[in-house]
Amino acid sequence: MAKTNSKWQERFREMGMRFTEPRRVILEVLGDTVEHLSAEEIYMRVYKKHPNIGLTTVYRNLYTLEQMGIVTKFHFGDGCHRYELIESNKKPDHHHHLVCTGCKRIIDYDDFMDEEIEYIKKVEKALSRKHSFHITDHVIQFYGICKKCKAA
Amino acid sequence: MAKTNSKWQERFREMGMRFTEPRRVILEVLGDTVEHLSAEEIYMRVYKKHPNIGLTTVYRNLYTLEQMGIVTKFHFGDGCHRYELIESNKKPDHHHHLVCTGCKRIIDYDDFMDEEIEYIKKVEKALSRKHSFHITDHVIQFYGICKKCKAA
DNA sequence: TTCCTTGCAAAATATTTGCACACCT
DNA sequence: AGGTGTGCAAATATTTTGCAAGGAA
Numbered sequence: 001m002a003k004t005n006s007k008w009q010e011r012f013r014e015m016g017m018r019f020t021e022p023r024r025v026i027l028e029v030l031g032d033t034v035e036h037l038s039a040e041e042i043y044m045r046v047y048k049k050h051p052n053i054g055l056t057t058v059y060r061n062l063y064t065l066e067q068m069g070i071v072t073k074f075h076f077g078d079g080c081h082r083y084e085l086i087e088s089n090k091k092p093d094h095h096h097h098l099v100c101t102g103c104k105r106i107i108d109y110d111d112f113m114d115e116e117i118e119y120i121k122k123v124e125k126a127l128s129r130k131h132s133f134h135i136t137d138h139v140i141q142f143y144g145i146c147k148k149c150k151a152a
Numbered sequence: 153m154a155k156t157n158s159k160w161q162e163r164f165r166e167m168g169m170r171f172t173e174p175r176r177v178i179l180e181v182l183g184d185t186v187e188h189l190s191a192e193e194i195y196m197r198v199y200k201k202h203p204n205i206g207l208t209t210v211y212r213n214l215y216t217l218e219q220m221g222i223v224t225k226f227h228f229g230d231g232c233h234r235y236e237l238i239e240s241n242k243k244p245d246h247h248h249h250l251v252c253t254g255c256k257r258i259i260d261y262d263d264f265m266d267e268e269i270e271y272i273k274k275v276e277k278a279l280s281r282k283h284s285f286h287i288t289d290h291v292i293q294f295y296g297i298c299k300k301c302k303a304a
Numbered sequence: 305t306t307c308c309t310t311g312c313a314a315a316a317t318a319t320t321t322g323c324a325c326a327c328c329t
Numbered sequence: 330a331g332g333t334g335t336g337c338a339a340a341t342a343t344t345t346t347g348c349a350a351g352g353a354a
Contacts, residue, residue: 018328018333039319054336059319061334075227079344080318098279098287107283112275119264119271126263127250127294135296136253142279144287170308170353191344206311211344213309231319232343309352316345326335 015068022046022053026061027070027085034090036074036082036097036106076141078104096140102149116140167220174198174205178213179222179237186242188226188234188249188258228293230256248292254301268292 005019008027012019029045030037037045043058062083065071073081076099087093095110124135157171160179164171181197182189189197195210214235217223225233228251239245247262276287 016333020327020334022335040317052336056320056337057335073229075229077225077227098283098285100285101288107285109279109283111278111282112271115271115274119267122267123264124294127261128296130263131250131259131261132299133250133252133259133294133296134302135250135294137295139291139293139295141291142276142285142287143289143291144280144285147284150286168308172309172353174310192342204311208312208345209310306354307352308354310350312348312350314345314347316343318341318343320339320341322339323337324335326333328333329331 011068011070017064017068021050022057023061023065025049025053026058026065030071030083030085031088031090034108036076036084038080038082040080042083074139076104076106077101077143082106096142098142098144100146100149101143102145102152105146163220163222169216169220173202174209175213175217177201177205178210178217182223182235182237183240183242186260188228188236190232190234192232194235226291228256228258229253229295234258248294250294250296252298252301253295254297254304257298 005024008024009019012023025046026042028049029042035041039059039062040055042062043053043055046053046058062071062073066073066083070086072084072086074084074097075081076097084091091108092110094113095108096116098107098109099105100107120138124138127133128135157176160176161171164175177198178194180201181194187193191207191211191214194214195205195207198205198210214223214225218225218235222238224236224238226236226249227233228249236243243260244262244265246265247260248268250259250261251257252259272290276290279285280287
């Protein structure tokens with residue numbers, strides 16, 4: 001488990017929100033995988049544990065969790081959004097994605113993060129000055145073909 | 153105009169494809185703007201010139217142009233894809249995007265491209281070795297709040 | 305003629321919204 | 330009671346597909 005229930009509970013309470021069963025289960029699903037699940041896929045796993053929880057609730061709570069800074073939403077070029085726990089014990093907190101355009105497999109990586117931070121900082125500074133932007137986030141993704149797909 | 157019609161014509165012919173009127177108009181629309189238009193927005197501009205060209209045709213041709221390496225598709229977090237001519241006389245060929253999460257405005261930038269290429273090359277090499285990936289493309293995007301949105 | 309291309313209508317996908325009810329405090 | 334959260338059904342938005350007809354080589 002990425003975080004204990006009581007830790008989550010606390011986090012919700014701090015923000016005047018309720019740590020409900022659907023939220024608990026969604027966080028459990030996200031904490032138990034290294035995959036990059038879509039809302040639908042999360043729903044299916046939630047459903048196995050609690051068939052009474054609806055897809056709408058999953059969507060609404062993913063949005064809530066995103067707003068709370070607990071979850072990040074990505075788009076990898078297939079037609080849906082995919083979600084990751086920001087603080088997970090299954091992945092490095094700061095990482096990026098390598099996407100196979102053949103089989104759609106997604107690999108997390110965190111190589112050269114020091115160099116990246118160096119580079120990003122430089123660009124951020126220049127861009128915020130030049131365009132008066134306050135930069136809060138960045139996305140880096142690599143696309144390519146994995147070994148298996150190249151063979152085929 | 154980014155390229156002359158005859159240049160496009162040639163490119164299509166080389167690939168055994170036809171340089172039709174809808175294709176010509178779509179390329180004209182893309183070549184005449186610095187904006188990041190969605191399929192719908194492209195369709196609306198195409199419509200003004202040729203009301204008989206359908207939205208489906210726009211979608212199909214954007215896909216075709218993407219496959220031909222003439223156009224790139226992006227996703228900036230609003231619910232649609234946005235398209236850019238790769239070789240445009242209105243933008244640097246290699247650039248990235250700065251997205252305001254407030255007003256959704258998108259700014260092109262091409263600062264520090266040399267440093268970027270340096271960094272990207274290094275990561276690409278490491279990743280392709282480590283994960284047996286043949287990397288073909290990358291996406292770098294910055295998100296933040298522009299001056300106007302920060303004030304409001 | 306051949307086959308690439310188009311337009312229209314319909315379908316498929318992904319996501320959001322309205323509303324009444326349930327639940328915690 | 331009062332606001333937060335949920336489920337269901339319906340609505341929306343975006344993109345794709347089937348099919349018959351158009352049109353260039």
